[in-house]
Amino acid sequence: MKRVVVVGAGFGGLSAVNGLAGKGLDVLLVDRQNFHLFQPLLYQVATAALDQGAIAYPVRGLLKRNPGLRFRMTEVTGVDLDHRQLLTAGGPIDYDYLVLAAGTVTNFFGIETVRRHAYDLKHLADAVALRSHILRAFENAVQESDPAARAAWMTFVIVGGGPTGVEFAGALAELVHRVLIRDFPDLPLDRTRILLVEASPHLLAPFPPALQQYARTRLERLGVEVKLGAAVTDAEPDHVVLKDGTIVPARTLLWAAGVHAAPLAGAVPGPKARGGRVPVQPDLGLAGHPDVFVVGDMGYLEWKGAPLPQVSPVAIQQGAHAARVILARERGEAATPFSYWDKGMMATIGRGAAVGRVFGVSFTGFLAWLAWLGLHLFYLVGFRNRLLALVDWAADYLRFGWGVRLITREERESAGLAAPSATAPLAPAPVAGSTTSPAPPTAPAARTP
């Protein structure tokens, strides 16, 4: 029996595995995590709107309906194309066909200080760490007596005006102004600064100008400062430096400015496209290695004169196509070229507003948001996740009560950790019932281990 090894349990890899199941092949899925992550909703975990279990699903739970599929949890270290072996931390694995769907990593564009101090949103742990950091920032702000230091805890810089940056900025603004404002009556939460920094002149680059403008207006109405044509060039734990030299005191930096193909792409010989992506043939095979396929964000293919976008619909369709090509070849038939069915794109800006572009028609507002909600619920894998997400969202929508405001994880050692410097004795308590009294000028808390 021929063996197909699929690397990556993301949208592309799972789609390939589904297409190969039950077809008389030995299919082995390899990932370093034991769960599929619904990455488009990571920002909701980071803003305490969804629990992590709602967007992650155990791979074995997805595979078990099909005993022909196997899973191995291990780290992939390389590929030996000549010997047809996938190299892993657990030893080499022979393959007859190989599907690489390892996705991307965050691209910090070589800015080492940013890499060290910024948060990013690629893994589940990133989102949990960022959530803990955001909530702890406000806990620290309450206990900070120096106004400048407190302002830095209450300033959040987001770099990248793509869907991740826009959706995160909107969700963070709502968390602060509609939820935390009741959690922290002693804190002037209206002075929270959320800066969205984008290098190009537009938010949501692939959308039509009218939708870009709508997104910007909605974000500004939520209290987000949108800075276009700006960039972050340097970062320290307590401030961020913009390209024009402006120093923004801020304890939180989210980097959503770009991605780079996963390091595994480097193990594939030949020149790479922009962002380290692996160029593939029209059938998604590797030039000179027709038994190796690259699907999803990691691969590079042009379609109607432009590179295919790095979005989940492309990955899902490519995974399915790679499976079809493998099955066709096993039947002795010729491979067909990949063709992309563009179903459109959507982004949400806070609760009750979204932008969408489907079959050339633009949508905005509440109906677009409802469509976005329905679509994401539909795609969330598994009954339980769908139900849990629905419960969370329903509760949130009805009463603005984010329930997952848990600081469950120490912050990243490198990110925004320096304790505030001022120390002052505890002041007399404000009069009970007075919610407008200033925060007591208390000593800063050291982080608890």
Add this chain to the structure above:
Amino acid sequence: MKRVVVVGAGFGGLSAVNGLAGKGLDVLLVDRQNFHLFQPLLYQVATAALDQGAIAYPVRGLLKRNPGLRFRMTEVTGVDLDHRQLLTAGGPIDYDYLVLAAGTVTNFFGIETVRRHAYDLKHLADAVALRSHILRAFENAVQESDPAARAAWMTFVIVGGGPTGVEFAGALAELVHRVLIRDFPDLPLDRTRILLVEASPHLLAPFPPALQQYARTRLERLGVEVKLGAAVTDAEPDHVVLKDGTIVPARTLLWAAGVHAAPLAGAVPGPKARGGRVPVQPDLGLAGHPDVFVVGDMGYLEWKGAPLPQVSPVAIQQGAHAARVILARERGEAATPFSYWDKGMMATIGRGAAVGRVFGVSFTGFLAWLAWLGLHLFYLVGFRNRLLALVDWAADYLRFGWGVRLITREERESAGLAAPSATAPLAPAPVAGSTTSPAPPTAPAARTP
């Protein structure tokens, strides 16, 4: 306005804060976490039955209905009784009344190797780490070619036959035999060993003998080996040593054999009771310091000739009592002694079975389990948590599909981490559809960072 400082957002501390709210006092709650943890269900998080968000609730969400209450997230380092100051990492905090409700820590009875290699269940992070470790143990077992090494990954030793040990053992057995058995068709899961080790001759010490026997029978029917009159004296990452010299190869050790009062108890002068508990006066005040109260597991008081048990009903009632004493004193009235209303006790053994003892009447079986379920749902704080727990449980009960099988956290650095030693090339795949084929003797996976 007089200030009451309450240390600990557990059952005792929250109960005290609730009793003090809205009574014209400045009430400050201090905890190093920003959430209340429903500790009795921690074992369900550790066995992937409940998501962590279902048993943790943000403290500020609980307090915000009452603007007279304040919260500070910081680490308490000591108490200065003479100057009436609570010492914290964020500086000293003056108090007029102090309520200490810091709970307990795990007591490893000075066995350093056990402390280093065992898991325990006190904090939310412990449960998440243990869940990740258990699931990773099976992922490692799949890839382990040496039968002895694989057996060690599939052996789980639980020390302590109290409610935590019994409930965890039952839930683990169900996770393995009803859920993972479908996730790991290549693994002989019926050879999984779950050992419950208890030093005394009985499980569930305070229960009547008939209920103890019932619990033991139920556990054994679930596949748990119950070892009474036995103890663990030593541990290494790959084995556990029993008092009689038996060496049990096992990669997982859960220590639920006892607790010790939180280190803060050491900051209170005077002799301590067994387990480091702080002896209190009948009104829960500290001898010589009537403005300081100790409530819950951290305090020691005898009731009807025996020490009060370290359970949540005692903590809840004591917190409320301390609040009443403080309010009485403010009105110039005398303090009343604490009196305990024993509502009984319960423990669950897997799905559909429990033991209960209420007002002298014993309950076992499915109805006891239903009562346990209802009681815990009722006590879970907050609408969202109740609903989420209900959804999880309903889904589990209907289809044995634990959904939270996520390895989201690297295991504790010290616990059971050594990689398996054997290495072998990947064997030919079993025939598709054959679920009885032995696990392929593959190379072990190194842990992924």
